[in-house]
Amino acid sequence: MLANPPQSLLATNQKRLWMPEQVLFTPAALNEDWGQQILARIESLGIPVQKLKQNRITGLRGETERETYTTSKRTLAVVTAPASQFKLTPIPPSADWQFHLAQGCPAHCQYCYLAGSLQGPPVIRAYANLPEILDNLKKYENSEESTSYEVSCYTDPLGIEHLTGSLAECIRYFGTRDKAKLRWVTKFDNVDDLLSLPHDGNTRCRFSINADSISRTLEGGTASVMQRLQAIRKLAVAGYKIGFVIAPIMPIENWHEEYTQLLDAAKAALDFDCDLTFELITHRFTPGSKGVLQQWYPNSKLDLDESTRSVKRNKFGGVKYVYDKDTMKELRTFFESAIAVRFPKAEILYWT
Numbered sequence: 001m002l003a004n005p006p007q008s009l010l011a012t013n014q015k016r017l018w019m020p021e022q023v024l025f026t027p028a029a030l031n032e033d034w035g036q037q038i039l040a041r042i043e044s045l046g047i048p049v050q051k052l053k054q055n056r057i058t059g060l061r062g063e064t065e066r067e068t069y070t071t072s073k074r075t076l077a078v079v080t081a082p083a084s085q086f087k088l089t090p091i092p093p094s095a096d097w098q099f100h101l102a103q104g105c106p107a108h109c110q111y112c113y114l115a116g117s118l119q120g121p122p123v124i125r126a127y128a129n130l131p132e133i134l135d136n137l138k139k140y141e142n143s144e145e146s147t148s149y150e151v152s153c154y155t156d157p158l159g160i161e162h163l164t165g166s167l168a169e170c171i172r173y174f175g176t177r178d179k180a181k182l183r184w185v186t187k188f189d190n191v192d193d194l195l196s197l198p199h200d201g202n203t204r205c206r207f208s209i210n211a212d213s214i215s216r217t218l219e220g221g222t223a224s225v226m227q228r229l230q231a232i233r234k235l236a237v238a239g240y241k242i243g244f245v246i247a248p249i250m251p252i253e254n255w256h257e258e259y260t261q262l263l264d265a266a267k268a269a270l271d272f273d274c275d276l277t278f279e280l281i282t283h284r285f286t287p288g289s290k291g292v293l294q295q296w297y298p299n300s301k302l303d304l305d306e307s308t309r310s311v312k313r314n315k316f317g318g319v320k321y322v323y324d325k326d327t328m329k330e331l332r333t334f335f336e337s338a339i340a341v342r343f344p345k346a347e348i349l350y351w352t
């Protein structure tokens, strides 16, 4: 029998859900049963719906990038996933394959990983042909050993779940597979509708968490870290495998104290045995992501100073700015030992 949640988690009310100002449906999306299911959800929430005459999403560009950003982030477009998405790509070190139930995210993180990696206005596109997307995954399953699939590379799937129901459908689908495993990560906390799903232990739900001052100043529109801890506790109690993604790790002033507090709070939330992993990701940026982020968040205090960073090149010649070797080593040593003390059974999947 589980003890009640610790006092520190009791006062965290659920975050208000993201409600787009407009929802656009393409004709192709309306032709799909899953698209009709999404339409019924949106209409029941009373959100204005626009049924488009063509399958292209247009009219989101403003006078400036910031204007385009603002309009796009208030818009949900329900579309069909293009053919290119049926050819899956690997996503090391997180999973064997990535697939997508949507592209674009309703949150406003000033370090957003999507900046520079998605083309066009950052509108949130949810896919109406989800059954076809799920059916396609079988082609990539390995019959000998388990195959993992990451579904949160281009979106926060829980952030739009109340509008689509697509994450629950993925969890149900993976619950029917023997060797396929689902992984998703979020900064939201509306998990109640997921608790009784037949997941069969095949889904790992991860929560992205960070030091309080980083989350408060750089993460907009998300649940608070304490709300996320409350949500992960609920999922663990419901028998899900769980995980923390601590990202992006930054050596801010007082980082020892702040990250110690974070790990103490995580420990208080998970004061029972559970299947837990950690992924540790330090902050990095590219010239492309810096350019986009500065247009989206012109007043951000995010540190994007190349002169204080080391340069890392990938095999295609692309450049990334990361922390220098000594800082990386100090951070890594801290996290590995602080996690081992509090969660001796948890595996650290990777440090980067």
Ligand code: SF4
Binding pocket: 105, 106, 107, 108, 109, 111, 112, 113, 114, 154, 155, 156, 187
């Ligand atoms: Fe970007 Fe992730 Fe934040 Fe969404 S939750 S805005 S994808 S960093």
